[in-house]
Every structure is written in structure tokens, then in C-alpha cells.
Amino acid sequence: MSTATAEPATSTLRLSEKDISRFWSKVRKGTVEECWDWMASTNEGYGQFHVRSKGRNNRLLAHRVSFALHNGPITSDVYILHKCDNPKCCNPDHLFPGTAKDNALDAKSKKRHCHGVKHGCHRLTEDQVREMRALHGLGITQVELAKRFGVRQGHVTKVVRCRSWSHILTEASQ
Numbered sequence: 001m002s003t004a005t006a007e008p009a010t011s012t013l014r015l016s017e018k019d020i021s022r023f024w025s026k027v028r029k030g031t032v033e034e035c036w037d038w039m040a041s042t043n044e045g046y047g048q049f050h051v052r053s054k055g056r057n058n059r060l061l062a063h064r065v066s067f068a069l070h071n072g073p074i075t076s077d078v079y080i081l082h083k084c085d086n087p088k089c090c091n092p093d094h095l096f097p098g099t100a101k102d103n104a105l106d107a108k109s110k111k112r113h114c115h116g117v118k119h120g121c122h123r124l125t126e127d128q129v130r131e132m133r134a135l136h137g138l139g140i141t142q143v144e145l146a147k148r149f150g151v152r153q154g155h156v157t158k159v160v161r162c163r164s165w166s167h168i169l170t171e172a173s174q
């Protein structure tokens with residue numbers, strides 16, 4: 001029996017085979033080169049996958065689930081980054097693990113950093129902002145987010161409310 005863990009927040013969760021096949025039924029698989037878009041609900045552009053476990057409803061980020069299914073469990077301090085810059089994409093070949101620093105460097109190399117400088121959100125990249133908002137939407141506290149992203153809590157508050165980042169919200173949640 002193949003199981004994998006993926007993380008909703010700080011805890012780990014086992015996915016049953018039934019969950020796993022349900023997961024893939026929501027992904028439009030293509031070739032290695034193509035993006036495998038998440039077809040179900042999204043949060044801040046990221047696919048979200050609902051799993052019931054031990055009587056609780058968990059919402060997992062779909063690209064993290066895909067990565068975990070292919071590469072084994074990941075912990076909450078590991079970022080799963082997109083080579084393709086498409087937050088909905090679940091193609092494991094387009095995903096790679098990294099730290100917060102890698103995420104920032106990756107964003108810088110793609111020259112999509114710096115929006116929001118005037119509003120004090122400049123320490124975060126767009127990917128981080130998206131992920132932070134997605135996690136906040138899943139109920140992760142601002143204190144936890146601040147720790148995880150290595151910023152002050154004030155930054156987190158700005159990000160979850162900050163209008164200066166509204167340009168990221170074009171793929172808004174449904």
C-alpha cells in the first residue's frame with residue numbers, strides 16, 4: 001500500500017490510496033514539459049485539496065501533495081517552488097524544494113521581486129506572498145507565518161491585508 005505524507009501546517013497527514021486517486025482525478029496531467037493544472041478549487045492561485053482525516057477536514061496545497069507523492073514526505077519548513085511560475089501546476093518535474101532564501105533568490109533571478117517595496121512588504125517575493133496568503137486562509141496564525149517566512153509579524157499582517165499586493169490576486173480563489 002502506497003501512502004505519502006503531505007502537510008497542512010505543522011502536522012503530517014497520511015493519504016489513503018483512495019485520497020491519492022481522488023487527488024490525481026483533479027489534476028490535468030500532460031507531458032513532462034506541460035504544466036499539470038489543478039482543476040478544482042484554489043486559494044491565492046494555489047490548488048487546494050481537501051482531505052478528511054481522524055474526523056478533521058484538512059486543506060492541503062495541491063502542488064505540495066504532488067511533490068510529496070513523488071518524492072516522499074516534506075516538512076512544513078520546506079518550500080516547494082515552481083520552475084514554471086504557475087501556482088496551479090502539479091507537475092512534479094516543475095517542482096523543486098527549497099528554503100525561504102532559495103525562494104527569494106529564485107524570485108530575484110526571475111526579476112519578479114520588488115513590488116510592494118513602499119509598503120514594507122519588500123522582504124517577501126510574490127510566491128511567498130501567495131503561499132503566505134494561502135496558508136493564512138487555511139488557518140495558520142500570523143505568528144506561525146512570521147516564524148516560517150522569517151519576517152516580523154507586522155509584515156505578515158500587511159501581507160494578508162496589504163492592497164499593494166493585489167496585483168498577485170488575479171487568480172483569485174473560487
Ligand SMILES: [Zn+2]
Pocket residue numbers: 034035036084085086089090091094
Ligand atoms: Zn508547470
